[in-house]
Amino acid sequence: xxxxxxxxxxxxxxxxxxxxxxxxxxxxxxxxxxxxxxxxxxxxxxxxxxxxxxxxxxxxxxxxxxxxxxxxxxxxxxxxxxxxxxxxxxxxxxxxxxxxxxxxxxxxxxxxxxxxxxxxxxxxxxxxxxxxxxxxxxxxxxxxxxxxxxxxxxxxxxxxxxxxxxxxxxxxxxxxxxxxxxxxxxxxxxxxxxxxxxxxxxxxxxxxxxxxxxxxxxxxxxxxxxxxxxxxxxxxxxxxxxxxxxxxxxxxxxxxxxxxxxxxxxxxxxxxxxxxxxxxxxxxxxxxxxxxxxxxxxxxxxxxxxxxxxxxxxxxxxxxxxxxxxxxxxxxxxxxxxxxxxxxxxxxxxxxxxxxxxxxxxxxxxxxxxxxxxxxxxxxxxxxxxxxxxxxxxxxxxxxxxxxxxxxxxxxxxxxxxxxxxxxxxxxxxxxxxxxxxxxxxxxxxxxxxxxxxxxxxxxxxxxxxxxxxxxxxxxxxxxxxxxxxxxxxxxxxxxxxxxxxxxx
Amino acid sequence: xxxxxxxxxxxxxxxxxxxxxxxxxxxxxxxxxxxxxxxxxxxxxxxxxxxxxxxxxxxxxxxxxxxxxxxxxxxxxxxxxxxxxxxxxxxxxxxxxxxxxxxxxxxxxxxxxxxxxxxxxxxxxxxxxxxxxxxxxxxxxxxxxxxxxxxxxxxxxxxxxxxxxxxxxxxxxxxxxxxxxxxxxxxxxxxxxxxxxxxxxxxxxxxxxxxxxxxxxxxxxxxxxxxxxxxxxxxxxxxxxxxxxxxxxxxxxxxxxxxxxxxxxxxxxxxxxxxxxxxxxxxxxxxxxxxxxxxxxxxxxxxxxxxxxxxxxxxxxxxxxxxxxxxxxxxxxxxxxxxxxxxxxxxxxxxxxxxxxxxxxxxxxxxxxxxxxxxxxxxxxxxxxxxxxxxxxxxxxxxxxxxxxxxxxxxxxxxxxxxxxxxxxxxxxxxxxxxxxxxxxxxxxxxxxxxxxxxxxxxxxxxxxxxxxxx
Numbered sequence: 001x002x003x004x005x006x007x008x009x010x011x012x013x014x015x016x017x018x019x020x021x022x023x024x025x026x027x028x029x030x031x032x033x034x035x036x037x038x039x040x041x042x043x044x045x046x047x048x049x050x051x052x053x054x055x056x057x058x059x060x061x062x063x064x065x066x067x068x069x070x071x072x073x074x075x076x077x078x079x080x081x082x083x084x085x086x087x088x089x090x091x092x093x094x095x096x097x098x099x100x101x102x103x104x105x106x107x108x109x110x111x112x113x114x115x116x117x118x119x120x121x122x123x124x125x126x127x128x129x130x131x132x133x134x135x136x137x138x139x140x141x142x143x144x145x146x147x148x149x150x151x152x153x154x155x156x157x158x159x160x161x162x163x164x165x166x167x168x169x170x171x172x173x174x175x176x177x178x179x180x181x182x183x184x185x186x187x188x189x190x191x192x193x194x195x196x197x198x199x200x201x202x203x204x205x206x207x208x209x210x211x212x213x214x215x216x217x218x219x220x221x222x223x224x225x226x227x228x229x230x231x232x233x234x235x236x237x238x239x240x241x242x243x244x245x246x247x248x249x250x251x252x253x254x255x256x257x258x259x260x261x262x263x264x265x266x267x268x269x270x271x272x273x274x275x276x277x278x279x280x281x282x283x284x285x286x287x288x289x290x291x292x293x294x295x296x297x298x299x300x301x302x303x304x305x306x307x308x309x310x311x312x313x314x315x316x317x318x319x320x321x322x323x324x325x326x327x328x329x330x331x332x333x334x335x336x337x338x339x340x341x342x343x344x345x346x347x348x349x350x351x352x353x354x355x356x357x358x359x360x361x362x363x364x365x366x367x368x369x370x371x372x373x374x375x376x377x378x379x380x381x382x383x384x385x386x387x388x389x390x391x392x393x394x395x396x397x398x399x400x401x402x403x404x405x406x407x408x409x410x411x412x413x414x415x416x417x418x419x420x421x422x423x424x425x426x427x428x429x430x431x432x433x434x435x436x437x438x439x440x441x442x443x444x445x446x447x448x449x450x451x452x453x454x455x456x457x458x459x460x461x462x463x464x465x466x467x468x469x470x471x472x473x474x475x476x477x478x479x480x481x482x483x484x485x486x487x488x489x490x491x492x493x494x495x496x497x498x499x500x501x502x503x504x505x
Numbered sequence: 506x507x508x509x510x511x512x513x514x515x516x517x518x519x520x521x522x523x524x525x526x527x528x529x530x531x532x533x534x535x536x537x538x539x540x541x542x543x544x545x546x547x548x549x550x551x552x553x554x555x556x557x558x559x560x561x562x563x564x565x566x567x568x569x570x571x572x573x574x575x576x577x578x579x580x581x582x583x584x585x586x587x588x589x590x591x592x593x594x595x596x597x598x599x600x601x602x603x604x605x606x607x608x609x610x611x612x613x614x615x616x617x618x619x620x621x622x623x624x625x626x627x628x629x630x631x632x633x634x635x636x637x638x639x640x641x642x643x644x645x646x647x648x649x650x651x652x653x654x655x656x657x658x659x660x661x662x663x664x665x666x667x668x669x670x671x672x673x674x675x676x677x678x679x680x681x682x683x684x685x686x687x688x689x690x691x692x693x694x695x696x697x698x699x700x701x702x703x704x705x706x707x708x709x710x711x712x713x714x715x716x717x718x719x720x721x722x723x724x725x726x727x728x729x730x731x732x733x734x735x736x737x738x739x740x741x742x743x744x745x746x747x748x749x750x751x752x753x754x755x756x757x758x759x760x761x762x763x764x765x766x767x768x769x770x771x772x773x774x775x776x777x778x779x780x781x782x783x784x785x786x787x788x789x790x791x792x793x794x795x796x797x798x799x800x801x802x803x804x805x806x807x808x809x810x811x812x813x814x815x816x817x818x819x820x821x822x823x824x825x826x827x828x829x830x831x832x833x834x835x836x837x838x839x840x841x842x843x844x845x846x847x848x849x850x851x852x853x854x855x856x857x858x859x860x861x862x863x864x865x866x867x868x869x870x871x872x873x874x875x876x877x878x879x880x881x882x883x884x885x886x887x888x889x890x891x892x893x894x895x896x897x898x899x900x901x902x903x904x905x906x907x908x909x910x911x912x913x914x915x916x917x918x919x920x921x922x923x924x925x926x927x928x929x930x931x932x933x934x935x936x937x938x939x940x941x942x943x944x945x946x947x948x949x950x951x952x953x954x955x956x957x958x959x960x961x962x963x964x965x966x967x968x969x970x971x972x973x974x975x976x
Contacts, residue, residue: 021880070906128902132893139892146940154940161932165892166925173905173921180909205914 006060006076009044009090010120010133013037017112017140020105030105034112035097038090041115045090052083055475058125058194066129070179071189075125080476082122084328084469085255088335089118089248091458096240098451099343107148107240110140114244121252127175127191127260131168134216134256137249138164144241145233156229156236163229167219174212177205178264197263197483200490210268213261214276220253223276223313224283227306231290234302239346242298246305247339251331254312258324262316262480266487270319274404277317281410284310288417292424297355298345300425304381305338307418314411315396319484323399324477325470330392332469333462337380337389340455344374347448348429352437357425362434367443371430373452380459382422383415388462509566512577514558515551515585516625519592522547523618530611537609541600541954544614548593548621555585565631573693576631576765580831584628584761587839591754591846592621594958598850599746601955605858606744608654616653617750620646624758633682633692633719636762640678640726643758644671647751651743663742670735674725681718688712694769701770716773723763727756729818730787733811737795740807745856748803749849752810753842760817760838764831767821781822782916789815789923796930801863802852805930806845809889812927813841819920820904823911833903840896840969844888847962851882854955855947862945865933870943878956879938881963888966890931891924896969 016037020030052059058077066072078086093115097108117140120133138161146157178196183189185199201209219226234242262269284307291303312334315327347370348363349355364371380387383394393415401408434441444452462469510517526544529535535543564577596614603609623643630636648671652664686692688711689700700712707713725732740748767774792811799805820834855871855878856862872879888897901924908917 132898135893135898139887143939146936154936157936157940158929158932162925162928165928169921169925172902173918176902176905176909176917177914180906183910 004062005044005048006062006078006119006123009041009048009086010076010116010123012044012116013041013112013119014116017109017116020109020112025105027102027105030108031097031101031103034108035094037112038094038097038115041119042090042094045087048078049083049087052078052472057479061125069189070191072128072191073126074129075192076123077125078123080473081255081258081328081480083472084332085248085251086119086122088251088332089115089122092243092247092335092339092455095339095343095451095455096243099347099448100240103148103238103240107144107238110144111240111244114140114144118244118248118252122255125193127178127193127196129191130193130256130260131172131175134168134171134252135165137252138168141237141241141245141249145237148238148241149236150238151236152232153236156232159229160233163226164216164219167216167226170212171216174209177209177212181205193260193263199264201265202267206265207268210261210265210272213265214257217253217257217261218279220256221250221309221313222253222283222306224279224286224310227283227287230306231299231302234305235296235299239342239349242302243339243342243346246302246342247335250305250309251312251335254309254316254327254331257313257316258328258480263483266484270484270488273317273319274407277314277400277404277407280310280314280317281407281414282310283307284314284411285414285417288414288421291421292417294421295357297348297357297360297425297429298342299355300357300421301338301341301345304418304421305334305342307414308334308338308381311393311396311411311414314400314407315392318396318399318403318407319481320399320402321474321477321481322395322402324480325473326392326395326397326399328473328477329462329466329469330389330396333380333388333392333459336455336459336462337377337387340377340452340459341374341381343452344370344377347444351442354437357428359435359437360429361432361438362430363438363441364430366434366438366441369449370441370444373444373449373456374430375426376456376459378422378426380463382419386460386463388459388466390463391466509570512558512564512566513575515555515589516622516629518551518554519547519589519618519625520622522551523615523622526611526615526618530615535611537603537611538600540611540614541596544596544618545593547618548589548596552586552589552593555582555589573695574632574635575626575629577629580764580835581629581761583835584757584831584838585625587757587835587842588621588624588628588754591750591757591842592617594846594850594962595746595750595754597954597958598749598846598853601950601952601958602744602746602853604950604952605854605856606654606860608656610653613650613653616646616650620650620750621754624754627758628761630762631694631765633685633694637675637678637682641675643755644675647747647755650747650750651739653747654744657742659742660744661742663739666735666742667739670725674722677718677725678722681715681722684711684715684718686715688715694765697773698769701772706770706772706776719766720763720777723759723766724784726759727763727814727817728811729784729814730791730811733788733791733795733814736811737799737804737807740810741801741804745803745849745853745860748807749846749853752806752845752849753838756810756814756817757838757842760821760834761831764821764824764834768824778822781818782913785815785818785822785916786919787815788812788818789920790926793923793926796927799930800865802865802868802934803863805865805934806848809927809930810845812923813837813889815923816901816904816920819908819913819916822916823904823908823913833907836903836969837900840888840900840966843962843965843969844885844895844897847959847966848882848885848889850955850958850962851878851885854949854952857947857949862947865937867945868934869937869941870945871938871947873943874945874947878959881959882938883935884963884966886931886935890928894967894970896966899970 061077064074066074117133117137124130142161287303287307291300294300312327312330315323380389383389397412400411620643623639626639648668654660688709728736796808888895891897891901905917
């Protein structure tokens with residue numbers, strides 16, 4: 001089992017989820033299965049984390065031939081980049097099973113399936129394998145929103161599904177194009193990421209393939225202007241699905257850009273980095289301003305999440321070590337803070353029966369522990385020094401200023417918007433006078449306190465002492481950055497050689 | 506000679522089974538319920554025979570006796586396997602269908618077997634007259650099957666439409682055969698191939714015209730644009746299992762002979778590639794537009810069948826005539842057959858008395874009362890839409906890889922755009938089944954075979970997906 005630690009992290013939850021769907025089980029039974037399996041995955045994850053030595057390369061590699069004639073292999077592996085996305089999922093998902101105790105069986109089963117599929121997408125080292133997991137992780141979300149969502153669930157489901165599938169099918173075309181090009185250049189079929197990176201691509205076709213990839217990931221992240229599905233889906237989805245979408249799945253979009261786009265399309269990526277960085281900044285400010293105007297509590301958080309994804313995306317487009325490390329750090333930081341916030345939103349909605357900010361108020365006096373925990377998650381999301389949000393955003397802005405001063409300044413000032421909507425919302429919901437819906441607001445139970453405590457501690461520890469985490473990220477980030485500059489250098493020498501040729505004649 | 510019969514054993518078994526069923530029916534010795542298992546046995550036997558009568562490579566039975574009429578290759582063998590499996594599952598689901606519908610007769614199964622005979626012959630034909638005869642054996646049985654419910658007005662309309670247009674097709678085919686014979690004094694594929702490679706395709710106008718007529722006939726039968734208009738009405742009028750059978754087995758047989766005919770000579774194929782290119786695009790998008798507007802399931806599935814024909818045409822364009830390997834086409838046909846048969850098998854028992862549940866709205870809330878059936882239908886729909894890890898995804902994957910590999914990047918991208926469009930009508934049914942409250946209790950007559958058939962096919966969707974092929 002321990003030679004196949006990644007496979008177990010992927011297929012244990014998927015198989016458990018499918019079995020739950022196929023066989024009758026009570027709600028509490030399903031929840032217990034979910035809890036046990038997700039904790040098992042967490043333990044496997046911890047073992048992985050401690051065994052990871054962080055030299056910068058792929059570790060825990062598993063390799064199995066699948067479709068030999070087309071060079072499709074079953075390849076799994078983690079490096080410093082995927083490790084943190086993987087761990088974010090493994091740490092956070094058991095929380096859902098702890099917090100939500102009375103949901104139907106399908107709810108828990110779908111959660112397990114999505115957990116496994118996301119782990120698969122993060123660990124996949126073969127483009128086709130990645131694509132399969134990428135699509136599979138959408139299906140449980142589709143069913144969760146459609147089955148357990150709010151009022152406008154059908155429209156929201158259709159929107160997110162068709163939007164993301166359209167993006168990912170175009171990515172499929174790009175993946176296949178890469179495979180065929182590899183076959184033409186090297187004479188063998190392969191979709192292995194480490195080999196595909198050796199491809200020499202240029203011209204319109206490369207640009208189109210680049211767009212195919214970027215579109216899929218931009219929709220998933222979501223990058224402005226592809227964010228329109230997000231407010232509806234996040235608002236209508238049940239809290240656990242919103243949690244998954246915002247805390248982990250959006251991060252996989254960012255991760256995929258780092259893993260699949262940068263090594264192959266370094267030249268196109270460098271050329272369009274400024275444009276993409278602007279999109280990130282615009283998205284950050286636009287969604288932040290939209291968040292201020294929201295009346296619905298969950299919708300506000302949705303916009304806030306989109307706004308933060310803008311700055312995380314910005315970090316990768318700046319193409320230097322500080323910003324990239326910051327992005328990776330912020331991926332985990334944002335997963336913990338936003339994930340916790342959406343779970344709190346779920347609790348808030350269940351106990352007060354409303355999501356309207358105007359109908360809420362005075363919770364802090366009724367439920368001080370809840371308010372305290374909420375405040376920590378909120379301050380981390382805002383980026384207060386001493387929380388993990390600060391480290392990530394600080395590094396990203398540092399890198400952004402190095403990359404382009406205007407973008408750095410815009411990103412820095414944009415953070416203020418986040419402070420505005422968050423603190424204003426906190427004031428209206430937790431202070432002021434108690435309304436009817438919050439007059440008898442029940443505080444967190446001790447079980448819930450136990451569930452949230454590790455997250456809160458993680459937020460603070462990561463904020464005060466980031467070094468051990470950064471140490472695991474940095475080697476991989478360095479490798480990515482050097483891979484870009486190498487590609488650009490190679491491209492430059494090609495151009496130079498071409499330029500010299502007429503002179504030689 | 507013995508070897509010839511050995512190679513044709515599956516065909517012999519199905520033919521004998523068909524005659525047996527017909528005779529038992531005539532003497533009233535077989536009940537309707539018992540006829541389905543008999544028919545299933547016939548198909549299963551033939552399937553096993555087909556698996557074991559293996560040759561590797563290219564072998565021509567009747568090469569000496571009947572002057573090269575039939576050929577057995579790996580391609581035709583797999584095509585025959587698909588056809589036989591379609592017959593098996595259609596018989597299986599028909600049994601459940603006739604518990605809710607009262608027009609069943611034992612002859613029905615006999616006709617299924619007869620049409621399968623025609624299809625098997627057609628897939629193996631290497632000669633135009635043989636192809637014509639097998640085409641007619643197949644079509645005549647299918648005409649009767651389409652109009653099997655005599656009291657149904659829509660069925661009668663469908664059979665009339667199909668018969669008239671089908672007769673035209675037959676005439677086109679004969680016309681093409683006559684022209685080719687006039688040009689070459691032969692109707693054998695081999696002779697046509699030799700003639701083209703020595704004289705060139707455009708040496709004889711009669712040959713070009715003849716090939717044109719024959720290809721039009723094939724395009725009509727597979728419902729490619731602009732010959733697709735009949736499909737929606739005919740599929741709608743036919744009874745559920747028959748529609749499933751037509752959509753899968755018939756398409757397999759026609760695509761097999763179509764591929765065999767086009768691959769006679771590279772010159773013939775390359776002269777048609779650019780037309781097939783446009784036909785494929787129009788077929789996909791035309792089919793999508795028709796499917797998006799449909800209100801009933803059967804019509805939607807019929808229209809989506811047009812779209813799948815479009816994908817198969819992409820594969821036809823992409824495979825090279827020099828070293829023809831039909832793996833891509835066959836894999837897609839198998840993947841498509843499994844999911845289409847599956848959904849028709851499920852609908853065979855879910856539609857209830859006299860096919861009363863037909864519209865998308867009628868299936869609201871199915872997941873609550875019949876969760877397993879709804880899950881199976883979801884699997885089939887996802888496979889048709891090409892979502893991994895189903896067979897439909899792998900099929901589409903192979904087609905698109907071979908298209909890009911053949912330099913047809915435009916066609917590959919358009920194929921993908923078309924499958925984005927098709928998401929809408931597949932998702933629509935899933936949304937109706939899962940996300941709405943039930944208005945119906947979905948009571949049906951108790952039957953075992955239909956649900957069992959659905960279950961097996963749902964498993965097959967995944968089994969085929971993980972079975973790798975060589976392109």
